[in-house]
Amino acid sequence: MRESKDFLRTIVEEDLKLGKYNEIVTRFPPEPNGFPHIGHAKSIAINFGIARDYNGHCNLRMDDTNPTTEDTKYVEALKDAVQWLGFEWGDDVYFTSDYFPKIYDYAVELIKMGKAYVDSLDEEEIREYRGTVTEAGKRSKYAQRSVEENLDLFQRMKNGEFKNGEHVLRAKIDMSAANMKMRDPLLYRIRHAHHFRTGDGWCIYPMYDYAHCLSDYIEGVTHSICTLEFENNRDIYNWVLDELGLKLPRPYQHEFARLGINYTVMSKRKLLELVDGGQVSGWDDPRLPTIAGYRRRGYTPESILNFCDQIGIAKANSMVDVSQLEFCIRDDLNTKVPRVLCVLDPLKVTIENYEGHEEIDAPYYPHDVPKEGSRKMPFSKEIYIERDDFMENPPKDYFRLTPEQPVRLRHGYIISYKEVVKDANGNILEIKVKYHPESKSGSDTSDIKVKSAIQWVSAQEAKPIEVRLYDRLFSCEAPEGIQDINPNSLQVIKNAFVEPAVITEKPDERFQFERHGYFYADPVDSTDEKPVFNKIVGLKDSWTKKTKTTESAPKLQAKKIQIEGEETSMSKTQKTRFDKYTDELGLNSEIANILARDEQLSSFYEEALSLLNSPVSIANIVVNEVARELKEQQLDQLKFSAKQITQLVKMVNDETISSNIAKQVFEEMAKSGENPTQIVETKGLVQISDPSKILPIIDEVIAKNPDNVLKFKAGNTKLLGFFVGQVLKVTDGKANPTVVNELVADKLATC
């Protein structure tokens, strides 16, 4: 677990501490109507991860309440994904459809309680009656039906006596609710359709909002974690479980922000569009952000899990940079896979002074990867090197082979340029070089300095392979659709050459082709006769990056200017109040403004003012502290009175307590309704202003933090606050902060 907890784990720990649950139960509840993508991986990591961290368990549940879109092939894909990521769901996969009978019984309960009714409006009418976000809806006349009639109708809906859409079951909540979801939400609809699991056993199907909370409850789920777009649905979730009066404990819903990654799409709809439109080769196309796609491309489960861990969990909509994912796979593979040599764009090289043949022994892993293993690399007169590892007229930072600059063949000899062979158009066909016999890797006595080592393969023994180079599927960060597709997202190289050990020894299924990147033998198309490798991700490349970025002009971003909106104008009575507060009572305009505009606040204020003539202090505490309590509850629900506030203010005014302590006391008052003087007395909160009592504490704090004293002396004046804070902490906030401030400043200056 990371050192700082995410907000979900914080909630879980809190609930555990409170003894709300004995065991944590989560669930991963996909609808089996599409292939899982990396967003699902995030959800899987959260739900299974929390269960693991708190010794609970996580159910895999298919949310199969819509028979027209769901299919068993998707449940297989979902199971695969969970399994591949390394999680276990116990003995069974659960299905919402398994609970259909129970869910039906609960609906009957609701009808009996008069909390649900059969509505017979048609689809369009229901929409109209629902109203809009600004206008209240109106209730259907069918909501009047008696319990008996509802029961009868619902029974007959179940029996299949009606056509699709003829009736629905609705919760009776509130057609004018500000939350649209609460305007008598649908619970059941008629669907004469074949369900992939229940077959034709049912012709009514529960809606998500009704089935989901009950499924969670039935399974004993404690924390029902979903994405942000379900925030509005939380009210129904709670309504159903509360109204049914179910035996506790019951689950609660918590929402987090779904994952977005730039240069790709994550919605089922857009993904389906790409697959159906033939833009990609299928759900497992390596360019897709589907689990199947990443898997086929060569990503490891560890890298994906690690990514999910790194990006964190929060409630702000966000778009993660792909480079973060790319880092995770490189980081994982770096310590795992063998290094081999592969030439993607071959240039023939003849070594004029070399005759014969030899086998060079080369380790699979670099010095910094603690793994054993090596292979033999055939070496002979004719080899291939990468075309761009030779330049006739190189730029000055070019480290590879040039007419003037020798280069090392990785694990082999150093070669020097002799001549170049070109065709009629000036294209380089071949280069001729000489090698330095005494420069062999490991026993080099040549004393020749080279700037780099390049990959090569022996022309005779190299194995031809197909290599598929993938780039981002879209050319813009937030693609809308197929118009944003990157036309060069797939480049197929039919005639790359790899050293023979890759094919004959097969030391692994993933490799680093040195200086290129990480590659994976395509699990579908690759065969021994015709090997195919997918590029998983390139190596970080500070050379081509440097060359490129000098070309592209840096973009200047203008700082956003905030347009100030206007505050609504005051009414006449508010204005007179405002004038009185500023002119007569001497309040500053901000405080006066807030007070004048708020009926409850101002009446509370004036009541207090009539008991104690301290207009400014009272106003400050009313506006800053009382206002907070008033956000949660009404005036008459407050635990404390205006009189108590004046007692508090009095103690601050006569310096019995500091304003710091006053806040603590206020919080206590708001919670318990106890008298402020009482609180101060029983807790012994009287302010300490006597320097002789404070000084020793300051000395102690200074002695404990020599580093910070040094930093302070070096000019970090912000640290004054740190020292004051420490002293306040030691005295439980009782030290007079003004005095402490002065004393600390003095002390720090002289010590």
Next chain:
RNA sequence: UGGGGAUUCGCCAAGCGGUAAGGCAGUGGCUUUUGGUGCCACCAUUCACAGGUUCGAAUCCUGUAUCCCCAUCCA
């Protein structure tokens, strides 16, 4: 437009009244037979903006701005 969320570095993200964590990206340097890796350093006097409260505010109060979600018999 009513309601519900959100806003801390280019991208994620800690932080909950007392020194602005961390990762990715970026920039320099060292190491290196991968222009890889590793290591070191740099990278927010400021937390959407404007006020207020406080000895002290990213954190509390007020207002404003911007973005996301909700009017499927989808989930």
